[in-house]
Amino acid sequence: MGRIPLLLLDSDIEENDLGERGVTDRLYGGGSEHRLLQEMLLGIGGVRAVRTYCELTGHVAPEVFHTNEGHAGFLGLERIAELRSQGLDFDAALEAVRAGTVFTTHTPVPAGIDRFDRELVARHFGPHAELPNMEVDRILRLGMESYPGGEPNLFNMAVMGLRLAQRANGVSVLHGQVSREMFAGLWPGFDSEEVPITSVTNGVHAPTWVAPEVYRLGARQIGAQRAEEALSVGDSDRWDSVADIADQDIWELRRSLRELLVLEVRERLRASWRQRGAGAAELGWIDGVLDPDVLTIGFARRVPSYKRLTLMLRDRDRLMSLLLHPERPVQIVVAGKAHPADDGGKRLIQELVRFADDPRVRHRIVFLPDYGMAMAQKLYPGCDIWLNNPLRPLEACGTSGMKAALNGCLNLSVLDGWWDEWFQPDFGWSIPTADGAGTDPERRDAIEAAALYDLLEQRITTSFYDRGRGGLPDRWIDMVRRTLSLLGPKVLAGRMVREYVERLYTPAAHAHRAMDAESARALAGWKARVRAAWHAVTVDHVETSVTATTAQLGTTLGLRVRVGLGGLKPEDVEVQAVSGRVDEEDRITDAAAVALKPVGVPDGDGRWVYEGPLTLDRTGPFGYTVRILPGHRLLASGAELGLVAVPSEELAGAAGLLMR
Template sequence: MKAIRRLHVRTVLPDALSPLHDLALNLRWSWHPPTLDLFESIDAQKWAECRREPLAMLSALTPDELDRLAGDPAFVQRVREAGEGLTRYLSEPRWYQQEAQAGGEAGGFGQAYAYFSPEFGITAALPQYSGGLGILAGDHLKSASDLGVPIVGIGLFYKSGYFRQRLNAEGWQQESYPVLDPDDQPLALLREEDGTPAVISLAMPGEGHLDAHVWRAQVGRVPLLLLDSDVESNDASKRDLTDRLYGGGGDQRLQQEMLLGIGGVRALRLWSRLTGAPEPDVYHMNEGHAGFQGVERISELVSGADLSFEEALRAVRASTVFTTHTPVPAGIDRFGVNQISQHFGGAAELPGVALDKLLELGAETYEGGDSGVFNMAVMGLRLGQRANGVSVLHGEVSRGMFKGLWPGFDEAEVPIGSITNGVHAGTWVDRKVFDLAAEFMGPEALTDGTAFEKVSQVPVDRIWATKREMREQLVAETRTRLRKSMRTRGSTSAELGWIDEVLDPDILTIGFARRVPTYKRLTLMLRDPERLAKILLDPDRPVQLVIAGKAHPADDTGKRLIQEMVRFTDDHKLRHRIVFLPNYDIAMAQRLYPGCDVWLNNPLRPFEACGTSGMKAALNGALNLSILDGWWDEWFDGENGWAIPTADGVDDDRRDELEASALYDLLENSVVPTFYDTDEAGLPTRWLEMIQHTLGTLGPKVMADRMVRDYTRALYLPAARAGWAVRENNYARARDLAGAVERIRAAWPSVRVEHVEAEGVSDSPQIGETVRVHAYLALGGLSPEDVSVQVAFGRASETDELTEVETSTLEPVESYDNGRHRFDGELELTRTGSLGWTVRALPAHPQLAADAELGLVANA
C-alpha cells in the first residue's frame, strides 16, 4: 500500500532535555565535537544508523528512551552544560565585536552583511552543494560565525539536492535524486505572526508569478535563508523550480537566479520585518548567479527613495561586493537577450528598471563580446564597486578576462583584486589532529593562527603515529564504501572477499578527489598505465591511490573519464592499490583528507581558480603534489610539497604527455623515496620535517578565519562605509555622484593631454634626482576638480611599454581660456635602470573607489 498523505510528527522532549532541540537545530554541531559526543553517548549504534545527524537521532528515540535519559542526572547535567555553552557561543563578543570596541569605531562596523550564493556546503546532513563553490560558501559562514562577523546567508533550498552518484557494472556514472523532506532537516520555516508560512513572490512572464517559502538554517551565529518554490500557489513547473541544484538549463536556470537574487532581497526584507534583524549594510555576491539582487535593490530605491535609475545604481554599487570564481568564460552563466527581455519586459518589468537599462548591465560591450547574450559576471562587475578573484593568480586571470570593460587601462589596473580562499579547520581537520595539537600546542592551537609556530613542539613520532591512525581510518572507510559500490554494480558478497585486502595503512597514500570537468584532468595519471602500475606495485616502496569525483549529469565527457578510471581500478592486479569511490561528499571528504599522505592536483593551468581540497589535506598533515595553479601557485615554497612543471606553448595532447611524465618522475624520484627513507626508529625524518614546515607556514594562511578577516577588512568595512556615505541626507551623495558621472561621460571625448614639459632632468640622471612635470590639459566643460591628473612611471621595455608602474598626482596650478589648465608635480627617481613615464587624466569623485572604475582615461 502507498500513503495518500504524509505527516511529520516531531519528538517532544522532556523539559530536562529541552536544550537538545536547540543543539540539534543549530548546525554548529557539524564542527563542534563535544556536541557530537553528547548525541553519540545516547546510543552509539543508533547514532551510526542515523548517519551521525542529531535531528535524526532525536526522531529515532522512543518516549521510554527519552524518559530514561531525563532520569539520568549525569546526562541531564551534560545536556544543560552543552546548552549553556551554545548560548555563550551565540552571545559572547568575538573577534568582530572586539575589533569594533578596540578601535573605538563602533559606528564604523556594519550590523549585517548579506552573503548570496547558489549553494552552501555546511554538512552532509543538508546536501545543498555540488562542489567547491558551495563548500567555500559553507566555510565562509562557519568562520564568520566563529569570528562574530554578522553575516546572513541567502540561497535556495533544493529538495533533491545535487545528486547521488553510483556506478553501473560498466563503470558508468548514474544519478539518483532522493527527495529531502525539509521537515526532516535542521530547518525552521519562516512564518508570519499569525503562524501561516511567510511567502515572497516574483512576477513571471505571461502574467505569471513565482511564490516561495523561506527556510532558516542556523549556522552557529549565522542565519541562512533558503528559498523554496514548492508552494501550492505555484503551477507544477514553478513548484519544481528549486527541485535540483544545477538541474536544468535555459529558463529554469534563469528563473532560479531570479529567485536567488530578487527573491533573496525580498526574503531579507521579510526576515527583518519578522525578526527585527537589521537590514544589511553590504551585499556580497558569491559568483554572478546572484546578480539580480542588485537589480531588485535598484528597483527598491527608484520606487521608495525617488531616485533615478542612475542614482540608484550608484547607491547600490557602493555597498556591493562581487566575487568571481571562474577563470574561463565558459564557466559563466550567459542568457539570451530574448530570454531576459521575456522575463524582465512587459508585465514582468521591475518598477523603475526599464528593460534597456537592465540589458546594459549584462551587455558584453567589448571586443570579442557577443551582443546577443546577457552575461551574469559582467552584470556582477557593473553592480559591484568592489570585486575580487579567489587567489592571486585567479585575480590576474580575471583582470585579463574582463579587461575589455575598462578600455585604455593596463591589465594590472583593472579593478578586480584577490582574496585567497581558506578552509574551516573545525570542519575539515580530523579530531586526532586536534587532540594532538591541543596536547602539545594548546587547546585552541588550530583555531588560533599564532599557535602554528609551535608545531615543532609536537614529537615527530606522535605525528607519524597519528598519520598511521588516520590512514587506518581511511582504509576501513574505503573498504566499506567499495563493498557497497561493488554490490550496486552487480557483485555478490561471495565475490568480494578481495576487498578485505584493499589498501594498507602502512603504504604511501595519495588522494585525488574533485568535480570531473575536463580541465581537472582526472585521468592524467593514466597517461602511461604501465608506468603507473609499476609505481603502485613496487614490491619495496608501493603506492596506493584513493580517487573520487562527480561529473555533471549532462557531462558525458566527464562520465567517460570516470568510466576510464573505474575500468583501470577494476583490474584484478591493481584493485588493491587503486580505488575509485562513488558519491564524493562532505562525509567522505572528512575521512579522505586526513588519511592521505599526499594530495594530488593536476589541472590545466590557469583553470583552477583556487582549489581548496589541498588546503584541507595540508591541515591534516599531508603534502601537496600539484600543478602551480590557484592557491598553490602563490604558497608553494619548495618545502611544503612538490610542484608539477607546466608545459606551456604546446598542443593539449603534447602538454598532457609532458606533464604526466613530470608527475611520474616526481613520484619515482622524490615523493616515494622521501616517504620510505626512514631512520633507525623507522621514522621518515625528511618527510616529517616537511609536514612540520607545512603546518607551521601554510596553517595560518589556509584558514577560513584568515579569509573572512580579509573580506571584512578589505571589502565589507569599506563597502559598508561607502554605502552609508551615499545614503546620507536622502542619498545626496548618490545623486551627486550620478550627476557627476553623467557630466564626465558626456565631456570625456573632449578631455586630452595636450602638452607635457619636464624640468630638472640631467643628461645622466641619477637615483634621487627630482623631475618637475608640467602638464597642459584640455578639459572641455569639466573643471580641474572633476579629474585626477597623474604622472605614471615604471620600467620601460624596448617598445616603451611600462611595467611595475607607480603613479604620482599632479595638482592644478593655472587655468586658461577654452577649458585649458596646467597641472604640476614632481617625480622622484627612486629606481635605476631603463625607466619611462607618461601623464594621464582620470575622472575624480570622492565616491569612486578605483582609478579605473568608470573605464575612462585620457593618456598623453
C-alpha cells in the first residue's frame, strides 16, 4: 500500500456531453439510473483505465480483481467481453473471469445493496448499448434474484458479484456468518455454514490514526524504527513492550490527549454556534465546555437508524445524572453525518442536538457537525471510552472503535462486528443485547439502554475515578495497556491485507494461472454436463458395520454406500460421509466431511459402490449422513455449483447412526 497506483475516474471533462459529465457529480442521490451509470463507469471504465495504464507504463497487468460490494461489479462483464473478443464463448469466459475474482460484501442488510429493475439494466446492456456483443439475457441471469425469497424482477449487484467471483468474504467473523445466511439461496441444499463465503476482518491504517503523542511514547520505549514497524506489520512482540511503560507515563499521555480534544471541541463548537447565528457575546459559556479531567465518551460515525445514535437518550434523567454526577461525572462528544436521503437519520441528529443545547448539560455533551477525518484524528485519541450500540448483527465490522483502540481508548460496545470476535473483559465492556425481547423495538431499546447506564454507573466510572496507592487509577491504566498490546496488532490494515493475500488473492492468482482458454472451455463444458445429469444422481443404500447399540468413543465403523451417478463418472463427483454432533432437533452441527472411495465397477443397474472408514471421535450425541457433490480440480469449493444429492428421508432415518 502506497506503492500501488491509484486511478481516479471523472466524467466531467470537455469531450463529454452534459449528461455524461453529470455521472460523477455526487456520491449519493440522483436516482437508480444515475447510480447504475456510476457503477458502469466504475466497473467497465475501471478495467479499461487499468488496461490503458498498463499499456502506457509497462506495468504488469493484474491477475486478480477484487470488487468491494457490487459497486465495481460490472468489471466482470467487461472482462468477459474482452475474452469473448479473443474467441471464448460466454460460459468459458465466465469461468476464466471467476477464477481471478474476489468479492467482498460489506453490508448485513438487504437494504444496503444496490438493486435495479431488470428493464433498466436490459436497456443499458442491450444490443446497441455499452457491451453490444454480450447477450443481455446472460447478463441479467448473473444478477437476478432467482432463488426462494428473492424478487424475480430485481437485478442485485451483490448477487452478480457472488456469481462472478470464485471467492467471497464478509468483513468480520460474525458478518461472514450473517452473509452466509443472507445469501444461502444461491447455494440450495447446503446449510448456511457451508455457503462458500469466508471472512476477513477489516483493519485500519495505523500511521493515519495513531496520534503523534502516542507514537512518540512508543518510540521512546522501543525506538523509532521498531515503533514504525509495529504500526505496519503488527508484530505482537513490539506491541507487548507497552507492558514496560510506566503507569504515570500512560496516565499523563491519556490526560494530555483529552486536553487536546477539549480545546478542539471548544473551537469547533464556537464555529458551529456562529454558523447558527449566535454572536460572540453569547458564547462565553463555551470556554467551560468539557473538562480535561472528566471521563470522556466518544460516539462518531454515519447515522443510519440501526446504529442508534439516540439510545443514550432513552432515559434522559438517568443520563443527566451521569453527566452531572458530583464525584464521577462523564462527558460525551458526538459527531456524525446522515445519508442525504436518510430523513430518519437526520431526525436522530436533530433530537440529540436539542438535548445537547440544554443549558443544564451543554458543558457535558456536545454534537459536532461536519464530521470528517480531521476531526476524527483528534476525537479518537482524546476519548477514554468509545461507544458503539448498533442493533446486533447489523454492524458488518465497524472500524471506528479500532482507531480509538490504537490510541488507548477503551471500547464499550454491543457484541457486533469486530468486537464480537475480539472482545475480552481485560480491555473493554460488552453491552448486553436483548435477544430474547422478541420483535418489539421499544422494549429491546429500553433493555439495552438500561444495561448501558448500569455499566457506566457501576463499573466504568468507578474504574476511571477510583485511585490506588500512587494516586492513579490502576485498573483503568491496566486496561489501556492491554488494549494497546492485545488489540493493537489485530486491528491493523497490515494484518488485514496479509490475510487477503494469503487466503484469497494468492489462491485466486493460482486459479487464474490454471484457467487458460482450453481449461476454461473444458470446465464450462463439464459444469453443463454435470448440471444436465444431476437430477439422476442418487444415494440409494447406506449400511455400516456398527450399530447405535455397539458404538463407542474411538470406534471406527465401515461405511458401504450404493449410489447412482446418472451417467456421470466417479471422477465427476465426490461421495462424502458427513458426521458431527447432533443438536436437539437431530441436525448435525460442527460437521466434518470424509471422502469415500469407489469400489470395483458399476453393477448391472449402473450403480456404484463406495466405501470408507468413519471414526467416532467425539462424545455426546453423534450422527452421520452421506451426500454426493460435484468434484473437479478447478472448483474452489464443493458447494460452488449449488448441487448436492442426499439420501431420501426414509433412507436417512434408517441409515444415520445416532449415538448419545
